[in-house]
Amino acid sequence: MHDPHDHSHDHEHSHDHGDGQDPHAPQRDHDAVEMSGYEALEETLRLLLIEKGIITHDEVARQIDLMDSRSPALGAQVVVRAWLDAEFKGRLLRDAREALKEFDVDIGSLAEFKVVENTPETHNVVVCTLCSCYPKMLLGVPPAWYKSMAYRSRTVIDPRGVLTEFGLDIPLSREVRVHDSTADLRYIVLPMRPADTDELDETALVSLITRDCMIGTAEPSRVGRGA
Amino acid sequence: MENRGTLQIGQLVRVDDRSAVGHCRAPWYLRGQVGEIVEVLGVFRDPEKLAYHKPGVPRIPLFKVRFKQSQIWPGYVGSPRDVLEADLTANWLVSALFADRHEKNLSEKV
Numbered sequence: 587m588h589d590p591h592d593h594s595h596d597h598e599h600s601h602d603h604g605d606g607q608d609p610h611a612p613q614r615d616h617d618a619v620e621m622s623g624y625e626a627l628e629e630t631l632r633l634l635l636i637e638k639g640i641i642t643h644d645e646v647a648r649q650i651d652l653m654d655s656r657s658p659a660l661g662a663q664v665v666v667r668a669w670l671d672a673e674f675k676g677r678l679l680r681d682a683r684e685a686l687k688e689f690d691v692d693i694g695s696l697a698e699f700k701v702v703e704n705t706p707e708t709h710n711v712v713v714c715t716l717c718s719c720y721p722k723m724l725l726g727v728p729p730a731w732y733k734s735m736a737y738r739s740r741t742v743i744d745p746r747g748v749l750t751e752f753g754l755d756i757p758l759s760r761e762v763r764v765h766d767s768t769a770d771l772r773y774i775v776l777p778m779r780p781a782d783t784d785e786l787d788e789t790a791l792v793s794l795i796t797r798d799c800m801i802g803t804a805e806p807s808r809v810g811r812g813a
Numbered sequence: 814m815e816n817r818g819t820l821q822i823g824q825l826v827r828v829d830d831r832s833a834v835g836h837c838r839a840p841w842y843l844r845g846q847v848g849e850i851v852e853v854l855g856v857f858r859d860p861e862k863l864a865y866h867k868p869g870v871p872r873i874p875l876f877k878v879r880f881k882q883s884q885i886w887p888g889y890v891g892s893p894r895d896v897l898e899a900d901l902t903a904n905w906l907v908s909a910l911f912a913d914r915h916e917k918n919l920s921e922k923v
Binding site: 698715716742743744745746747758759760761762763764765766767768769770771 | 838839840842854855857860875882885886889890891892894895896897898899900901902
């Protein structure tokens with residue numbers, strides 16, 4: 587029988603270890619729902635790797651912290667920079683990976699990356715029909731709906747219908763361009779700057795940009811944002 | 814498919830309509846469809862090999878291909894201008910001209 591305390595503890599803990607619960611273990615979102623086969627597989631594999639000394643609890647916890655530390659706020663800063671600086675925007679659209687070196691982004695682990703620009707002629711929307719590829723480095727963890735079968739299948743078949751359900755009606759005069767991220771590239775949408783925002787400073791502009799604006803299921807708006 | 818190395822921007826390509834066992838990154842809904850190459854994205858390790866812990870080399874060229882929505886989906890609701898773009902590896906693409914000629918040759922032989 588494995589003693590959960592036979593690994594070395596070189597860090598401080600204020601919490602109790604005597605309850606048999608691992609305080610570092612990833613928390614499940616729905617503990618009222620029975621664990622799925624994949625969740626059980628993940629837990630078994632993780633505990634085995636830790637028991638064999640290949641990874642540590644702390645490494646798992648740090649990786650979760652890293653994932654949680656990324657949020658759409660980073661993507662919004664990049665968008666505003668592009669709105670305010672045409673030269674940066676040009677570089678961002680040409681070679682996003684290179685342009686993003688100026689931001690606090692983990693470039694080393696950044697997948698190939700592409701920014702697609704919304705214009706009065708074209709609206710872009712991103713989906714991954716094969717799995718759930720998502721620009722985590724700039725937007726954080728994807729929302730549950732992005733990974734749902736409904737979004738993944740319907741966005742390619744009926745993008746305008748899906749966008750309408752998100753409250754976004756694109757006129758027929760404007761092309762809808764769906765990006766199915768089937769390979770190594772990750773996509774983020776550069777939304778259009780709303781009208782009547784000339785007097786807003788950078789912070790106020792950032793607050794207009796939601797995660798969905800950068801997936802392409804919303805457009806930035808001053809309405810309802812208190813700006 | 815001896816023309817694989819010559820794919821370039823502006824060229825019409827057909828996504829190969831073959832079935833594949835295991836992991837593959839050419840979606841079913843695009844197989845057999847004709848699109849236009851709009852960007853050459855570089856060379857990448859083969860996902861069909863990587864998925865099985867193989868190195869996936871030599872790397873294969875990756876292309877951004879643009880499809881007309883109204884061509885992919887019969888009865889598509891939207892604008893005839895609406896498009897879909899997907900990133901597809903060279904081993905799934907055949908020059909549409911070549912593919913159509915090939916199909917014609919086959920049908921003439923029957």
